[in-house]
Amino acid sequence: MKHFDVVIIGGGPAGMAAAIGAREQGASVAILERDVRLGGILNQCIHNGFGLHYFGEELTGPEYAERFRKKVLSDSGIKVYLEAMVLSLTEDRVVTAVSPTEGLIELSAGSVVLAMGCRERSAGAIGLIGTRPAGIYTAGMAQRLSNVDGFLVGKEVVILGSGDIGLIMARRMTSEGAKVKLVMELMPFSSGLKRNIVQCLQDYDIPLRYSTTVTRVTGKERLTGVYVAPVDDKLQPILEKEEYISCDTLLLSVGLIPENDLIAGSAIEMSRITSGAVVDEYRQTSVPGIFSAGNVLHVHDLVDNVSEEAYVAGTAAAKYARGAIEDTPCMQVTTGTGVRYALPQRIHKGEGTVRLYFRVDKVYRGMTVTARSEGVLLKKKKTMVLAPGEMQYIEIDKSLVMGDVCVALEE
């Protein structure tokens, strides 16, 4: 069995940044990627807006991926296995994968970084009522068919969900000559960026209805239309106000879920809120030597944050592999008013600063974010507006931490 200091599962932006972090520590690295190339979801995100934080310029998805890919592929210390689907990972870190060229691949690892990304919630996952005709796609699947395979999925389109992928696809399909009749959002606010609402919908006069959902779909072989209705404050559709819209395509942009099937049923402690692992500030899971980063850990809105997080994980994974991570006591990071989750969920006692990333549970204006330990204020940050769609962080000084840390919103 071949041995590597660090084995990385998934070759998207998280996997590539983890590899770079680990290599800077001198580790031997392997990346296992099931697709035919590195880059993950970025390969299909042809719009720009990536890298403003990381590179200080706006790149398209493929351009952002290419910068990392070049670095990874030119480093002889990184072995890249493509078309290699990882099937299992054991607690003593044996990784098994299959590929058409290499057959069965079995690697033993000093440490492992999970970087499998996320997948989209589908029609089944949201319990859509009606037949299952052709023409219902997740927005990301339509994005891949359009941008990688060059195939337009429909002509008359309705989109459920106003997340960024749905908004971007509304513009994409309009650019390709399709008619996007309506974008609807269950919540009274969008989780998408303002910029996308203006430049993907308003620029093309595509209507966006809030507090609205799809109640039924019609069509036998191909979708012929959808029924839509406004929802009440308990998010239940008001059926008396149901309305029919004819269309041949329904795109779903209703959320992303970390793709953690590989570790389902393992000893790795999972968070019910993020659907990812519970980690410390090195992004180490509850099983020593197994790390997690990127969308498989928690869904990110900016790829820049993915790269940053995975670099931290890769660096720490390399240190773990050579026995250079001390196991010092941990303190819990908890959440208070208004904060849905904070990550990492635990931090070690020690020196230096650590960023606590968090998401709020709804839109807030003029609140102060606080991090307190045993009631003592460690850090506060005044904000103009906080929205669930935008991940934020508050940076604290570890040496000030006395016990558990709580991140909360205060007036």
Place this chain on the structure above:
Amino acid sequence: MDTTCIMCPMGCALTITEENGVVTVTGNTCPRGAKYGVSEYTDPKRMVTTLVKVRGGGVLSVKTSAPIRKTLVPAALKAAAGVLLDHSVHAGDVVLADVAGSGEDLIATADLVYTEK
């Protein structure tokens, strides 16, 4: 004209009016919003990212070398749709010069290895 400021997550609702050649922005919370409102009213620009076809099948992602006039976006998309690539290109190469008379080029955002089919 009504629009939303996109310069920060506040997303202020802006109203832009013109009287005797003077453009006024209201609804903004800070000066950045006023500046954005004026540019959206007088000379809005957009980056265009789209696809061009490759002879024999497949697509290549492209973008304009800089934002172009918003009014030229439909023409730029149409021009891109008319391209049929039959040679290899590198990311950054010009695919269509001076697209729709915008003064900007359409450039590849990924490598394409063309193989005759």
